[in-house]
Amino acid sequence: MTASPAAATLTARAHDVSPQIVEDILTLVRHETGSYDLPGLASGLDLLRELTVQRLGRPDHEQRRPGGECGDTLTLTYAGTGAGHVALIGHYDTVWPTGTLAGWAQPEAADDGREKLGGPGIFDMKTGLAQGIWALKLARESGAPLPTVTFLFNGDEEIGSLSSRPVIEEVAQQVDVTLVLEPSAHGAVKTARKGTGIFHVTATGVASHAGLAPQDGASAITALSEFVVAAAAVAAPERGTTINTGLIKGGSAINVVAGQATAGVDIRVSSAAEQDRVDEELDAIKVSDPRVRIEIDHAWNRPPMTLNAASAPLLDLAREVAREQGRDALRDTAVGGASDANFVAALGLPVLCGMGAVGDGAHAQGEFIYVDTLPAQTALVAGLLGRLAEPLRG
Numbered sequence: 015m016t017a018s019p020a021a022a023t024l025t026a027r028a029h030d031v032s033p034q035i036v037e038d039i040l041t042l043v044r045h046e047t048g049s050y051d052l053p054g055l056a057s058g059l060d061l062l063r064e065l066t067v068q069r070l071g072r073p074d075h076e077q078r079r080p081g082g083e084c085g086d087t088l089t090l091t092y093a094g095t096g097a098g099h100v101a102l103i104g105h106y107d108t109v110w111p112t113g114t115l116a117g118w119a120q121p122e123a124a125d126d127g128r129e130k131l132g133g134p135g136i137f138d139m140k141t142g143l144a145q146g147i148w149a150l151k152l153a154r155e156s157g158a159p160l161p162t163v164t165f166l167f168n169g170d171e172e173i174g175s176l177s178s179r180p181v182i183e184e185v186a187q188q189v190d191v192t193l194v195l196e197p198s199a200h201g202a203v204k205t206a207r208k209g210t211g212i213f214h215v216t217a218t219g220v221a222s223h224a225g226l227a228p229q230d231g232a233s234a235i236t237a238l239s240e241f242v243v244a245a246a247a248v249a250a251p252e253r254g255t256t257i258n259t260g261l262i263k264g265g266s267a268i269n270v271v272a273g274q275a276t277a278g279v280d281i282r283v284s285s286a287a288e289q290d291r292v293d294e295e296l297d298a299i300k301v302s303d304p305r306v307r308i309e310i311d312h313a314w315n316r317p318p319m320t321l322n323a324a325s326a327p328l329l330d331l332a333r334e335v336a337r338e339q340g341r342d343a344l345r346d347t348a349v350g351g352a353s354d355a356n357f358v359a360a361l362g363l364p365v366l367c368g369m370g371a372v373g374d375g376a377h378a379q380g381e382f383i384y385v386d387t388l389p390a391q392t393a394l395v396a397g398l399l400g401r402l403a404e405p406l407r408g
Contacts, residue, residue, distance in 0.1 A: 016340055018338045027393075028148075035148050043134065074093045076091070087170075091163070105168050118134060132381060136383055153397075164188075190406055198391070206348035207349055208352060210282055215241060215309070216274070219237060219275075220305055261276075263276050296312075317359075319360070332366060332398055335398050339397055369394070373387075
């Protein structure tokens with residue numbers, strides 16, 4: 015498909031500045047920001063702010079919200095020339111602990127010769143952060159009318175957005191549309207995501223000497239093991255529901271019948287109905303020893319995300335922009351992972367996710383991006399900003 019002259023100019027400019035986008039991506043990746051490293055997160059957010067100001071100038075408004083035991087949340091607002099208002103959301107924390115970078119090996123080129131670039135958090139999602147900054151810069155340079163843009167950078171997405179969720183929901187309700195700069199699904203935007211639960215299960219039994227009085231004990235570990243097996247049976251992959259017990263701790267010594275044990279359970283659901291079913295069936299699980307008490311903390315973290323009525327026109331507009339830029343049809347898809355877009359969609363507000371990097375390997379040692387996709391992905395967001403100078407009409 016042939017691009018329109020204005021779109022072709024924008025895309026060409028994105029190609030021209032691609033080396034600078036790479037430079038900014040690497041600047042962010044080289045500063046490690048694991049979700050639990052508060053000093054690293056604090057300085058990483060300082061760096062991200064400095065980079066934004068370097069490329070875009072000082073914002074018209076900014077606010078840094080303390081995260082407590084999580085990374086802080088920063089909002090930077092740049093006034094536009096139109097009545098529209100767009101939020102660009104991205105997290106700067108990663109799943110990688112500090113020190114990971116030192117042992118990271120760069121990936122080899124793809125079989126077709128395409129250049130890959132790797133690093134902790136490069137795919138999820140520091141590339142998206144850099145692309146979002148450059149998208150506004152390129153949109154400004156194009157001379158098109160622009161919406162007001164609010165960047166929201168949060169440092170706790172990988173651990174559930176525990177402190178930033180209220181800020182995300184507040185900002186989403188103040189703007190017309192939200193674009194989440196999470197990595198794409200091989201170039202497709204993400205319009206549906208599973209809801210997530212982070213459940214904590216505690217088994218409280220009766221401790222006793224394993225040799226002298228085993229009959230007096232009620233093993234919390236045995237009971238918790240029974241619970242875990244039963245919980246796995248509640249999963250229904252055919253309905254999009256998965257249940258994974260990822261952590262188990264318990265007992266005090268090998269020769270003691272365990273008095274307590276705990277488990278951390280990751281739950282993914284595609285609908286509110288499945289969420290209700292899982293709650294009910296987990297609560298109904300019984301263990302063989304009645305002396306052991308099972309307590310479940312039903313901590314649903316993110317609601318399921320679907321392509322709501324408010325988001326459908328935004329998807330149509332993104333596809334129109336992609337066509338104008340000469341791209342193949344912009345695909346959308348559903349994925350199992352959750353993001354901050356889940357919160358926005360649950361409010362019934364317009365949101366698109368997966369506007370960031372093209373690559374693979376999120377949360378894996380080999381995560382990478384394809385360097386040749388940076389111009390097109392950046393131009394897509396820039397072009398979309400140019401079409402959102404006025405509020406989106408459904």
